[in-house]
Every structure is written in C-alpha cells, then in structure tokens.
Amino acid sequence: MHIVCLLKQVPDTAEVRIDPETNTLIRAGVESILNPYDMVAVEQAVRLREQHGGMVSAVTMGPPQAEAILRDALALGADQVYLLSDRAFAGADTLATSYTLFKAVQKLDGQQAVDLVLCGKQAIDGDTAQTGPGVATRMGCSQLTYCQEVDWVDPKARTIQIKRKLRDGFERLRAGLPALLTAELELATPRRCSLPSLIRSLQAEIPVWDADSMGADRELLGLKGSPTWVQAIFSPQPKEPGPQFQAGEDSSRAVSEALEALFRDEDFAEKLLKH
Ligand SMILES: Cc1cc2nc3c(=O)[nH]c(=O)nc-3n(C[C@H](O)[C@H](O)[C@H](O)COP(=O)(O)OP(=O)(O)OC[C@H]3O[C@@H](n4cnc5c(N)ncnc54)[C@H](O)[C@@H]3O)c2cc1C
Known part of the structure; x- marks a missing residue:
C-alpha cells in the first residue's frame, strides 16, 4: 500500500x-x-x-x-x-x-x-x-x-x-x-x-x-487562487459567569433558591411562558 x-x-x-x-x-x-x-x-x-x-x-x-x-x-x-x-x-x-x-x-x-x-x-x-x-x-x-x-x-x-x-x-x-x-x-x-x-x-x-x-x-495557488479574505479577527468577549448557589449539606435548599432566582428573572419567566 x-x-x-x-x-x-x-x-x-x-x-x-x-x-x-x-x-x-x-x-x-x-x-x-x-x-x-x-x-x-x-x-x-x-x-x-x-x-x-x-x-x-x-x-x-x-x-x-x-x-x-x-x-x-x-x-x-x-x-x-x-x-x-x-x-x-x-x-x-x-x-x-x-x-x-x-x-x-x-x-x-x-x-x-x-x-x-x-x-x-x-x-x-x-x-x-x-x-x-x-x-x-x-x-x-x-x-x-x-x-x-x-x-x-x-x-x-x-x-x-x-x-x-x-x-x-x-x-x-x-x-x-x-x-x-x-x-x-x-x-x-x-x-x-x-x-x-x-x-x-x-x-x-x-x-x-x-x-x-x-x-x-x-x-x-496562494493568494491568487484564494477567494477567501479575512476581514477581521477578534477574540470573543468572555461571558459573565451566572449566579452560583451553594448546595452545602442541603442540596434541595440550593435547588429552591436557584428556582426562585429564575422565576424572579422576568426574561426567564417570559421565555418559559412562550414555551
Ligand atoms: C484569506 C486567507 C489567507 C491566509 N493566508 C495565510 C498565509 O499567508 N500564511 C499561512 O500560513 N496561512 C494562511 N492562511 C491559513 C491557511 O489557509 C490555512 O492554514 C490552510 O488553508 C489550512 O487550513 P486549516 O488550518 O483550517 O486546516 P484544516 O483544514 O483544519 O486542516 C485539516 C488537515 O489538513 C491537512 N493540512 C492543512 N494544511 C496543511 C498544509 N499546509 N500542509 C499539509 N497538510 C495540511 C492536515 O492534515 C490537517 O490536519 C490563510 C487563510 C485565509 C482564509
């Protein structure tokens, strides 16, 4: 071969x-x-x-x-x-x-x-x-x-x-x-x-x-044979980390805190209603 x-x-x-x-x-x-x-x-x-x-x-x-x-x-x-x-x-x-x-x-x-x-x-x-x-x-x-x-x-x-x-x-x-x-x-x-x-x-x-x-x-070949042109190069902005909920010994408490926070967020509630 x-x-x-x-x-x-x-x-x-x-x-x-x-x-x-x-x-x-x-x-x-x-x-x-x-x-x-x-x-x-x-x-x-x-x-x-x-x-x-x-x-x-x-x-x-x-x-x-x-x-x-x-x-x-x-x-x-x-x-x-x-x-x-x-x-x-x-x-x-x-x-x-x-x-x-x-x-x-x-x-x-x-x-x-x-x-x-x-x-x-x-x-x-x-x-x-x-x-x-x-x-x-x-x-x-x-x-x-x-x-x-x-x-x-x-x-x-x-x-x-x-x-x-x-x-x-x-x-x-x-x-x-x-x-x-x-x-x-x-x-x-x-x-x-x-x-x-x-x-x-x-x-x-x-x-x-x-x-x-x-x-x-x-x-x-090379540049002559290349229809692609790079117009701009940039680094994507890092996303802000989301809120954290410490589970500690009682994970159910952390889950309910997370759910409460989600429902307090109007955008999230709106998205949920749409689905
Ligand atoms: C407009 C434009 C201009 C560019 N100008 C330059 C330049 O001036 N100088 C420059 O170095 N790069 C340049 N590049 C980058 C160059 O096009 C790419 O490095 C090259 O075409 C390979 O693409 P890739 O890196 O995405 O490889 P991929 O397609 O991700 O590679 C896949 C596989 O292909 C094979 N392979 C890829 N490249 C080679 C190679 N060169 N030799 C052997 N095997 C290979 C390897 O097995 C590799 O694992 C330019 C790109 C663009 C879009």
Whole structure:
C-alpha cells in the first residue's frame, strides 16, 4: 500500500496569546509543532504499512522551517517526506491549500499508485477542517472524515472500513480505495520514536517541491487562487459567569433558591411562558 499523510506545522496553541490591542496572535517565542491530529494520522499510516506492507509518504506545505515536522514524521516511521515550498504558495486559503496538496498527491501517485491519504481532522490553528475534504474532492475519491478507528483494510479487494464519530454516537463506513481519511485523536496513540529512526530523521535530506515541479497552475495557488479574505479577527468577549448557589449539606435548599432566582428573572419567566 502507498499511504500519503498530509501534515501541517502549527503554533503550539497551549502557548498562544492574543494581543489585546490588535486582536492578532502573538507568535513571538511560540514553539511550532506537528499538528497533533496529523501525528495520529502518521501513527495509523505506519500501523497499516506494518500490517500490509508498502510505503508511507508525508508531505507538508509551508515555509522552509516546516521541514522540522517532516523530520518528526520520519522519526515516527514515515519512509519518505516532501516539503512543498514556493513563494507562490503564500497567502493560501483552504481552497488553494487543498489544490497544492492535491498536486503533490498526484505527483506521488505517478511514482507509485496512492491507496490512502491521511489527514488530521483539523489543524489546531486554522481549525476549518476543510483541507482534507478539499483534497478528496479534487482526487474524486471517498472522504472518510472524523475517523475514530480503522476496522480493516483489504488491499486486494481495494476496500476500507472505518468507525466514524458522530455527535451522539458513531457509524461504520465502507469505501473503495483510493480514499481519504481524516483522523480524530483517538484513532491511534503515537509510539515512542526508536533511536535509529530518530537518527535517520536528523540526517535525512528533505526534498523540496515548488509549483513548477508539480505542474501546478499558478492561478490556483496562494493568494491568487484564494477567494477567501479575512476581514477581521477578534477574540470573543468572555461571558459573565451566572449566579452560583451553594448546595452545602442541603442540596434541595440550593435547588429552591436557584428556582426562585429564575422565576424572579422576568426574561426567564417570559421565555418559559412562550414555551
Ligand atoms: C484569506 C486567507 C489567507 C491566509 N493566508 C495565510 C498565509 O499567508 N500564511 C499561512 O500560513 N496561512 C494562511 N492562511 C491559513 C491557511 O489557509 C490555512 O492554514 C490552510 O488553508 C489550512 O487550513 P486549516 O488550518 O483550517 O486546516 P484544516 O483544514 O483544519 O486542516 C485539516 C488537515 O489538513 C491537512 N493540512 C492543512 N494544511 C496543511 C498544509 N499546509 N500542509 C499539509 N497538510 C495540511 C492536515 O492534515 C490537517 O490536519 C490563510 C487563510 C485565509 C482564509
């Protein structure tokens, strides 16, 4: 099997703060990491390769420093990695990003037929969860989003079955290969890297692909190919906490106090009468 993982370098959001003046992210001093959902995707890809044989390729689109996450992917067990980097990619929205990633998958498919593309469910910075489905649409293949578990892959019958997370449960989906899957965090727990793979990852030469090497249409790349414009960014105002009623030893007293307070609130009484 040839499995391709699409990986994004993201700021470690546990450390990101918002500038209250400009309402933009303060990126200075913030560490960049492999998107956690994508790390899970790499682990799942490596497990499938261990089960069925084949190769795991990993790709990221980003500036030169994004190669750090490709080294992480090598350390986690990926066989080959590619950095998509070109000034023409800058300012890409999810439409242009998915086009660029699709061109890379197409190029990899030319080297060895691609069976499965794995993405994270979402990136923890952009958070749109649009990139994976965008790539699947361009590939014309099935998209298996919010994947919690891969039940099985049958490379001979060219079929996959997965467990997909729903708001209040799950569903099982079966699809033909090639397919694109987006990973939930519970899909797989990433392994500890072995020393040999860690050394290999540090020594590896990372190939860089630009727009021309993928035969990409420059009109569809970066800012030029991005119909989305960000008009404003702001932090939502924190909501005032509601009243608290201390239960103490007598919880029924707290409940009656809460009910009395609700009925004293004219807005609440009005809403209740309407229903
Ligand atoms: C108008 C506009 C301008 C923008 N300009 C810039 C800019 O100048 N510079 C910039 O860095 N960002 C820019 N962005 C953000 C950029 O569009 C998104 O980061 C990108 O399209 C991915 O979307 P997302 O972060 O929501 O990822 P999601 O769709 O939430 O990611 C889902 C999955 O897709 C895959 N994926 C996503 N992005 C990549 C990637 N780059 N490489 C490989 N795999 C990936 C990963 O598997 C990830 O888990 C801009 C966005 C907009 C709307």
